[in-house]
Amino acid sequence: MDKAALQQQVLERLAGDLLQAEEAVRAAHETATHEENIAENKYDTLGLEASYLATGQARRAEAIRAAMATWRQFRPGPYDAGLGIQRGALVCLVDAGGQQQQLFLGPAGGSMTLVSGAQRVQVISTDAPLGQALLGKCDGDEVSIQVGGSRQQFEVLRVL
Template sequence: MDKPALLQRIVATLEQDMEVLRRAAQTAYEAATAEENIAENKYDTLGLEASYLATGQARRTAEIRQALVTYQQLLLRDYDPARGIQIGCLVTLEDEDGQQRRLFLGPEGAGLKIGEGAEQVTVITPRAPLGQQMLGKRVDDEISLVVNGLAQVQFIIAVS
């Protein structure tokens, strides 16, 4: 999958996620304000719980909206070995066992998975430890992270 196609799929996924959350927040808001959910005593918290849920969903919708705007404005550039890995790079890592994974260093949307199988790309950001380590690195560089007390070494085998 090339970067322009990946960017289109990220935008489409964020749009879909935002719409699903918007509808869920609307449903929770309606439940929070429904007349039958007015508290009859101090133990009747259905309306309050729905209100908390609606607030959280509205907040998450705003986060996704911001990520969507950021990706819609993202200018993809070709990889420049002199600068190393930057936001907008598609990176292939290989661990010591030969397992490969593809990562897109994006400005937002960490954890988003696009595609399936060998074509799957995971979005990470520079705020993640792996994203921080990748910034400025080049093909054949090594990245080492400690996860659950174990050092994991990965090699950058391709960048676009």
């Protein structure tokens, strides 16, 4: 798997998310400032609600821009067994039921699934609980995280 290609997919996905967020900002701003939405009494809050929505969408767009800047500067290196899993690693995990999953540990803006060849790759941040648990681990190590009321266990099959 090519880490640079995965990184490019992340940037493309973030760019699409940014376009959607910016369009949502424009639409909410237009609604908030439209002359038909001027409050006629204290119970007429459509314009106010739209302005809150526009503010939230603007914050989301700014967060996406920050994630894009972080991903542009990110340079995933080769796996170093002496350091164990670090940011930029491609990790194959297997759970107790034998189900395998591919993970790409990124710097920010995770929670997306990419496709590399025939494989699905889940992007997670090293700030996520599983990302934190993986740091420093090597092939064959076990990883355990608490999710809700249950504990999930994984074995690291391979790292690139």
